[in-house]
Amino acid sequence: MPDWGVGLAIACGVLIAASAFGLLRRRRDGQMHPVTAADGDQPAHPPISLTDLGVRPGVPATLLQFSSAFCAPCRATRRICAEVATLLQGVDHVEVDAESHLEAVRALDIRRTPTVLVIDAAGRIVRRATGQPTKAQVIAAVAPLLTAHDSVNSDKRTVSRGRSSC
Amino acid sequence: MALDPRGPRFAAWITTGVFVLVLVTSSGWLAAAQALVFAITTAAPRWGPYSLLYRTIVAPRLSPPTELEPAAPVRFSQAVGFVFAVLAAIGYLTGATTLGWIAAGAALGAAFLNAAFGFCLGCELYLLVLRTLNRPLPHRVPLPSEGANP
Structure with missing residues (x-):
């Protein structure tokens, strides 16, 4: 085959593969996957202290977002999470710079930014999304935590006000 | 520094066309020219040749941008592109x-x-690379057991 033929074949192959990858990525990005311990269906306690990263214990739902400087979707994700935290009582948004917390990044196996972890009142990681989620996906992920918390604490309204710390 | 996010997307379409041409023509000089474009855009994102094309020809026909994006991700990706364009130019030439x-x-x-x-x-690869390379030495070299270590 002449060089131009090989080059054309490579160009077509790359464009087809990249399209497939891009479409798959677009569909999967932002999906809030449930996280469970290896030995059961309950969420596991994280291997490191999340309070060190700024997560306040006892808050019904914390959106812990890992971001980096070279990350355009991180800004959109920050806006969405901050909106949900302002909108819903009992939701916190904490954003962490992945580059300056590499120990946590490795311990929590963060591979891409943005990654959003949903933390419950007990400090367990309940859900995880890589890529930019939609507002609806974030609300759907935190809603079960808020109702569960409400039924436990129905007589003492100690649910803290939504806060966004960026 | 902030950029109209549609500018880098426009530049990426031109870059896509250029690399298709590079592959079909096996032209090392075209790859070298693209490397130069990457180098200029890395140094000064607003003055990259494709950015100028966007600002003078495309942007006036569009509505003003609704949001701006920081230049750091753009510069970083242009720098990565520069490395690949240089490798391609060296290969073909x-x-x-x-x-x-x-x-x-x-x-x-x-x-x-x-x-x-x-x-x-x-x-996307940036964090993965950082995660792997920027490890404290003890994580890469197995330590002797705690008792043996004074």
């Missing part, structure tokens, strides 16, 4: 055509993902 094919093919994939999906491959 020295007769190592296989190197040219691989480097131009990789650059085409990255440019197309950026153009069509707004996906920044270099940015």
